[in-house]
Amino acid sequence: MNVPSSTPAVRAAVRQGVSVSVATGLYGVSFGALSVAAGVGLAPTMALSLLMFSGGSQFALVGVVGAAGTPVAAIATATLLGLRNTLYGAVVSPLLEVRGWRRLAAAQLTIDESTAVAVAQPEPAASRAGFWVTGVGVFVLWNTFVLLGALAGDALGDPRAWGLDAAAAAAFLALVWPRLAPRRAQLVAALAVVATAALVPFVPPGIPVLAAAAVAVVVGLVAPRGPGAAGGPTDADDTDREAVR
Amino acid sequence: MTAAALWTTVLVASLACFALKLAGHLVPRSWLASERVSRVTTLVTVALLVSLVVVQGFADGRALVVDARVPALAVAALALALRAPFIVVVFLAAATAAGLRALGWG
Numbered sequence: 001m002n003v004p005s006s007t008p009a010v011r012a013a014v015r016q017g018v019s020v021s022v023a024t025g026l027y028g029v030s031f032g033a034l035s036v037a038a039g040v041g042l043a044p045t046m047a048l049s050l051l052m053f054s055g056g057s058q059f060a061l062v063g064v065v066g067a068a069g070t071p072v073a074a075i076a077t078a079t080l081l082g083l084r085n086t087l088y089g090a091v092v093s094p095l096l097e098v099r100g101w102r103r104l105a106a107a108q109l110t111i112d113e114s115t116a117v118a119v120a121q122p123e124p125a126a127s128r129a130g131f132w133v134t135g136v137g138v139f140v141l142w143n144t145f146v147l148l149g150a151l152a153g154d155a156l157g158d159p160r161a162w163g164l165d166a167a168a169a170a171a172f173l174a175l176v177w178p179r180l181a182p183r184r185a186q187l188v189a190a191l192a193v194v195a196t197a198a199l200v201p202f203v204p205p206g207i208p209v210l211a212a213a214a215v216a217v218v219v220g221l222v223a224p225r226g227p228g229a230a231g232g233p234t235d236a237d238d239t240d241r242e243a244v245r
Numbered sequence: 246m247t248a249a250a251l252w253t254t255v256l257v258a259s260l261a262c263f264a265l266k267l268a269g270h271l272v273p274r275s276w277l278a279s280e281r282v283s284r285v286t287t288l289v290t291v292a293l294l295v296s297l298v299v300v301q302g303f304a305d306g307r308a309l310v311v312d313a314r315v316p317a318l319a320v321a322a323l324a325l326a327l328r329a330p331f332i333v334v335v336f337l338a339a340a341t342a343a344g345l346r347a348l349g350w351g
Contacts, residue, residue, distance in 0.1 A: 012331070015330075015331060015332055016331045016332075019331060019332050019335045020335075023335060023339070039246075040251065040255075041248075041251075044251055044252060044255050047252075047255050047256070047259070048255050048258075048259065051255075051256070051259035051260075051263070052255075052258060052259040052262045052263075053262075054262050054266075057258070057262050061254070061255070061258055065246060065251065065254070068246075071246065071250050071251075071253060071254040071257075074254045074258065075254055075257050075258040075261065078258040078261070078262060079258060079261040079262065079265070082261065082262035082265045082266070083265060085262070085265050085266045085269065086265045086266065086268050086269040087269060087289075087293075088266075088269060088293075089265075089266050089267065089268065089269020089270040089271075089272070090269040090270070090272040090277065091269075091286060091289065091290065091293075092270075093269065093270040093271075093272065093274075093277075094274060094277050103267075103270055104267070106270060107263065107266040107267040107269075107270045108263060108266065110266045110269065110270070112297055115293070116293070116294055116297060119290045119293075119294075120290075120294070160342075160346065161343060161346055161347075162339065162343050163313070163317060163338065163339035163340060163341065163342030163343035163344075163346070164339060165301065165314055165342070166302070166313060166314040166317035166318065166338045166339055166341065166342035166343075167317075167335050167336075167338050167339035167342075168301050169298055169301035169302035169314055169317070169318055169321075169338065170317060170318060170321035170334055170335050170337075170338030170339075171331075171334075171335050172294050172297040172298045172301055173298045173302075173318060173321050173322065173325065173334075174321065174325055174331050174334045174335065175294055176291060176294035176295055176298065177325045179287075179290065179291050179294070180291070184288065185287075185288065185291045188288045188291050188292050188295075189291055189292070189295045191292075192291070192292040192293075192295040192296050192299075193295060193296075193299055195296070196295075196296040196299040196300060197299055197303070197309060200299075200300065200303075200304050200307060200308075200309055201307050201308065201309065202307070205300070205304070205306075205307070208296060208299075208300060209293060209296045209297060209300065211296075212292040212293065212295065212296035213289045213292050213293055213296070215292060216285070216288040216289045216291065216292035216293075217285050217288075217289060219288055220281075220284050220285035220287075220288045220289070221281070221285060
């Protein structure tokens with residue numbers, strides 16, 4: 001991994017990564033407290049948090065265990081929710097260009113937040129900086145606060161009272177905002193909202209995101225190229241211009 | 246669940262989740278190199294991020310709810326329209342939600 005030269009885009013990616021890491025990492029308190037309350041002891045809770053490191057899957061596994069579900073049900077649920085990380089890995093891998101043990105580290109750090117920050121950047125060096133700062137930042141803070149939550153229970157308070165759930169939503173909105181200029185991106189965004197909202201009540205968490213991605217694949221494959229698509233030379237050109245403004 | 250069953254569950258599920266992540270990273274580069282795939286990837290990125298906004302902003306388990314996160318997102322959108330920096334957008338959203346909850350709503 002090259003040390004990224006400190007361009008304004010790289011510095012912006014680092015700042016975004018730090019913000020997202022704090023908003024997400026502090027949420028570990030909730031998981032630690034919930035996991036211990038569900039009867040998963042301190043050591044299994046920390047093993048889960050360090051080794052699985054995927055919030056949705058962790059909450060789901062602990063939920064099944066707490067409801068006296070079977071090991072097979074717990075494993076299946078957590079694995080299903082982890083499926084979107086395969087898609088994330090395929091998307092960020094060409095941006096990172098890593099080999100050997102760094103590829104294993106990159107895989108473990110591939111989650112919603114690190115992917116979101118990486119893909120939102122206008123240049124490869126910024127994508128790499130964003131991915132690693134967010135991935136490592138969330139890993140360190142998430143596991144630290146899971147430990148605190150597991151030890152202290154609810155005594156540390158509810159992260160929702162600090163608005164951290166809203167902060168995470170706003171971070172995702174800020175990351176997608178510069179990409180919404182092309183007409184086709186707006187169409188995909190609207191369809192993603194509909195697909196996600198329609199599915200949330202009926203399928204396990206984590207699946208609506210995959211469905212939204214599937215809708216985007218269909219639009220990308222069937223929509224014709226042309227002036228009506230983006231109002232400019234190509235979608236990519238439009239996106240890049242917007243992203244670096 | 247016994248301690249042995251719990252540990253087995255934790256370790257097997259963690260291994261499965263890691264394998265899924267790694268599988269994505271091992272997709273051959275040549276599959277992703279075409280112009281068409283890069284066009285699709287650009288749109289998938291938009292869809293993923295928008296879907297995460299909806300899930301993180303409106304979902305409570307499997308229910309869709311309107312709580313303090315919604316006005317917080319509205320404030321964030323306004324700040325983005327005014328070209329506020331990322332950290333300001335995130336902070337304003339957190340402050341809005343925290344403030345509304347301190348007042349007893351959402």
